[in-house]
Amino acid sequence: MKSIAIRRLCVLPLVILLINSCDIERDATIDPELQPYFDRFVFEADLRGIHVDFDADPISGDIISFDEDNVAGSCTRRASDVDDLRVNTFIWNQANDMEREYIIFHELGHCYLDREHLEARHPNGTCLSIMASGTGSCRQDYNDETRSTYIDELFSR
Numbered sequence: 693m694k695s696i697a698i699r700r701l702c703v704l705p706l707v708i709l710l711i712n713s714c715d716i717e718r719d720a721t722i723d724p725e726l727q728p729y730f731d732r733f734v735f736e737a738d739l740r741g742i743h744v745d746f747d748a749d750p751i752s753g754d755i756i757s758f759d760e761d762n763v764a765g766s767c768t769r770r771a772s773d774v775d776d777l778r779v780n781t782f783i784w785n786q787a788n789d790m791e792r793e794y795i796i797f798h799e800l801g802h803c804y805l806d807r808e809h810l811e812a813r814h815p816n817g818t819c820l821s822i823m824a825s826g827t828g829s830c831r832q833d834y835n836d837e838t839r840s841t842y843i844d845e846l847f848s849r
């Protein structure tokens with residue numbers, strides 16, 4: 693059976709942080725390197741009173757080569773099958789822990805929370821949301837001090 697697939701490409705700034713086959717029912721598998729960040733997403737959601745259920749909405753997570761070096765990740769949503777979250781091995785391998793968290797939280801924002809990109813920015817030019825595409829004009833500012841505010845915003849919609 694065919695289902696609707698939506699693929700979003702997400703470009704993240706390299707300086708700071710630096711697609712659809714037959715739909716077959718399958719188990720969601722998550723690369724062990726990505727699993728801790730999926731777990732953090734569940735944990736942070738729980739802190740904010742949101743129950744994340746990956747059994748009800750299964751998402752696979754893979755680290756693969758992308759054709760575009762500046763694309764950090766993608767999410768393919770499927771109505772009747774496992775969603776595919778993919779991260780670019782080229783960017784993943786040079787990303788630190790905070791940057792990896794950002795990439796996974798952004799992609800799960802698409803895949804799990806069904807959020808679109810949001811390019812809005814603060815008066816100082818920094819992005820309002822983790823859901824900024826990376827191609828807009830706002831500047832990403834995800835760090836220890838801003839992290840909790842960004843995650844609040846992520847789960848607020």
Ligand SMILES: [Zn+2]
Pocket residue numbers: 700701702703798799802809823824825
């Ligand atoms: Zn995106």
